[in-house]
Amino acid sequence: MDSGKQQVVSWRQPAKLPSKCHIYYLLHQTSEEGSNDIRMFTSVGxxxxxxxxxxxxxxxxxxxxxxxxxGAITAVVEGRTLAGATPPTPYDFKLIPMSRSLKLVWKLPEGKTSTVHHYLFWLDGVVYSMENENTMEFDLVDLERCHSYLVELAAVSTASIMSGKVAASGIPLSDSKSNINSHIYHIRFHNI
Incomplete structure (x- = not known):
């Protein structure tokens, strides 16, 4: 399957079974790393x-x-999972300054949102994860004012494949209006 995390298996029913016979199947699964798993099914798939x-x-x-x-165990059948689809790299990534916060805004190519499982973002070198909720914005809140933040963003597919990173920087606005607005001084001249 496209995600790289699934396979579809089926088999044939044994020949010459009595009609009143209740059959179930044990599927023995082994990975190339050596892990074993046994699953039980009531149909051939x-x-x-x-x-x-x-x-x-x-x-x-x-x-x-x-x-x-x-019954006897069938011969071994092997199959390789796919590499998984590479997610699109976000573009037009911006940080919009807000009061003690930054709004992350980005775009993805048309129709590619569904290929993203989650996003990773790095805030001043520390990595965080956020689920894909089919929106391309996110608010970082409770940030220090007058501090410049570097944020990197990448998309991650269901197969855990990461896209390329994009980066932007920004400075949150202060809570106080007096720090946001510039000061205007009125000077009067008097003739003596």
Whole structure:
């Protein structure tokens, strides 16, 4: 599957089964790292196998069982998961100054929002994660006033593939209006 974290498996029902026989199947799954998993199914499929890692080989064997009798195990079938789709790199990334906060605003290519699982952003070198809620803005609040912040942003796909980073910098506005507005002094001249 496109995400790189799923595969679809199916098999054939054993030949010459009595019609009243209740059958279930054990799917033996092995990863190239050596981890083993056994899953039980009541049909031949197709079945979606979830929670896999991208670009990995998985091996499958099926064993039919009925009335506490185990059948023979099939030959091994292998399949490699896909690498997973690379998410789009955000563009037109800006920081909009607000009162003790910064609004992050960015764009993605048309129709590409669904390929993003979550975003990572770095605020002065510390990384944070935010879920993709199909919006392309986020508010950073409770920031220090008069402090310049560097923010980097990247999209991450469901296959944990990260896009390129974009960066912007900004300074939050102060709470006090007197610090925002410039001071105007009126000077009078008197002739003596």
């Amino acid at each position: 197709p079945h979606l196998i979830d929670g896999l890692n991208p670009s990995r080989v998985y091996s499958y064997r099926v064993q039919a069982c009925s009335d506490l009798k185990l």
